[in-house]
Amino acid sequence: MLTLLLLPLALVAACDKVPLLAPTGSVINLFPATTSVSLNSEVTIIATVIENGVASSGSGGPTGGGTARAGNGTPVQNGTVISFTTTIGRIEPSEARTSNGQVNVRLITGNVSGEATITAYSGGASNQIKLKVGAAAASTISVTAAPSNLGSNGGSALITATVIDEGGSGVGGVPITFTTDRGSITPTSANTDPSGTATATLTTSATAKVTVAAAGGKSGSATVTVSARLLSSFSVNSSSKKVAGGPVQFDVGIGSGANLANVHVDFGDGNGADLGPISSSSSTFHGYCSAGQFNATASAVDATGAREQLNTSVIIGSLPATLGAPAATTTVGTPVTFTVGGVIDAQIAHYRWSWDDGTETFETTAPQTTHTFTTRGLKTVRVDVFGVGCGQIATATVSLNVS
Numbered sequence: 001m002l003t004l005l006l007l008p009l010a011l012v013a014a015c016d017k018v019p020l021l022a023p024t025g026s027v028i029n030l031f032p033a034t035t036s037v038s039l040n041s042e043v044t045i046i047a048t049v050i051e052n053g054v055a056s057s058g059s060g061g062p063t064g065g066g067t068a069r070a071g072n073g074t075p076v077q078n079g080t081v082i083s084f085t086t087t088i089g090r091i092e093p094s095e096a097r098t099s100n101g102q103v104n105v106r107l108i109t110g111n112v113s114g115e116a117t118i119t120a121y122s123g124g125a126s127n128q129i130k131l132k133v134g135a136a137a138a139s140t141i142s143v144t145a146a147p148s149n150l151g152s153n154g155g156s157a158l159i160t161a162t163v164i165d166e167g168g169s170g171v172g173g174v175p176i177t178f179t180t181d182r183g184s185i186t187p188t189s190a191n192t193d194p195s196g197t198a199t200a201t202l203t204t205s206a207t208a209k210v211t212v213a214a215a216g217g218k219s220g221s222a223t224v225t226v227s228a229r230l231l232s233s234f235s236v237n238s239s240s241k242k243v244a245g246g247p248v249q250f251d252v253g254i255g256s257g258a259n260l261a262n263v264h265v266d267f268g269d270g271n272g273a274d275l276g277p278i279s280s281s282s283s284t285f286h287g288y289c290s291a292g293q294f295n296a297t298a299s300a301v302d303a304t305g306a307r308e309q310l311n312t313s314v315i316i317g318s319l320p321a322t323l324g325a326p327a328a329t330t331t332v333g334t335p336v337t338f339t340v341g342g343v344i345d346a347q348i349a350h351y352r353w354s355w356d357d358g359t360e361t362f363e364t365t366a367p368q369t370t371h372t373f374t375t376r377g378l379k380t381v382r383v384d385v386f387g388v389g390c391g392q393i394a395t396a397t398v399s400l401n402v403s
Helices: 002-017
Strands: 026-032 042-051 080-086 090-091 095-097 102-110 114-122 124-135 140-146 155-165 175-180 184-186 189-191 198-206 208-214 217-226 232-235 247-254 262-265 272-274 282-287 292-302 308-314 322-324 335-340 348-356 360-363 367-373 378-387 392-402
Touching: 026 114, 026 124, 042 080, 042 114, 042 124, 080 090, 080 102, 095 102, 140 208, 155 175, 155 208, 155 217, 175 184, 175 198, 189 198, 198 208, 198 217, 232 292, 232 308, 247 262, 247 292, 247 308, 262 282, 322 378, 335 378, 335 392, 348 367
Parallel strands: 140 217, 322 392
Antiparallel strands: 026 042, 042 102, 080 095, 080 114, 090 102, 114 124, 140 155, 155 198, 175 189, 175 208, 184 198, 208 217, 232 247, 247 282, 262 272, 262 292, 292 308, 322 335, 335 367, 348 360, 348 378, 378 392
16 A cells, blocks of 8 residues: 555656656747857857747757747746757757746857857757858958058058958957068967957058958958159269369259149258259259268158158368478568369368468458568468358468578
């Protein structure tokens, strides 16, 4: 008699341990939050289980033993167990019990790209969906450069690449590479962040095209333009006599197509000159008043306000002035002609003569003059040379015995 009483209780306990599965004729529908998933991220998937229901066209339709039936159907009994598998990543939880015919699970991805097949099943019902993971989700790559235009001297631009899926959302964790046909780019490879973006810095002195390629074969590009050179060259003409007081020629080369508003030349000694809106290569001249090394600069500005500067240097030597007389001796009352030499390469304003005989100094514009001594003795004649726009640029002496 006791055995008969305990038997129903044992059957009830056994039933509690048997999973409650979807009855025959049930339909499972799967609804992912997105159709693509970034690497090392997750996406929620909603599964609904309906008795005598109809498969949703968006869920992929019933497979396996499930059969869609006409009508709206009713949710399966609460606690019905739905199991899940995936070919990429993992599903958490891998089993879930329904509440009002629905369960929520998550696909958690790792470092593997591809197309994940997610299967949900319970009893005789099952269904599958496919989600693109990582690089497989990439539909396009958007590439931008900031700034997209650099001055004639070049510079750096920030390259931003965004991997986008078919729905227009960014895809994170996708390995991409950066290459350029000019200059350099750093880094050359990166993984997109959770928003699908990665950046690199381009440094270039010429117009450059940057190409971004993602694992999976998608690519995009952006071009950073470098403005045309305003100045092609700036140099000292090789034929110039580089001595104090001499006219040094500076040659300025203009870039092809440059529309210059002005070129200013700074000669490096406190003086400068404006060449104005020149459209072809030009020259300008400058006389340095002293020996030394000078750093000259040509600064160009075009009609848009863009600027470019080139530098050069010049070494100026002392003017090798000499003073000569016909002979080393002369007599009182005899006219003597003195000639200044070594000044042919300079622009001379005047010469100042000193006679060492009590006669006052006087000036000439010619490098030659005549003087008559009225006293005997050894005389030291001196000439100071003054350059155009300068002060004294050279001095020369000669000794003469007057008897």
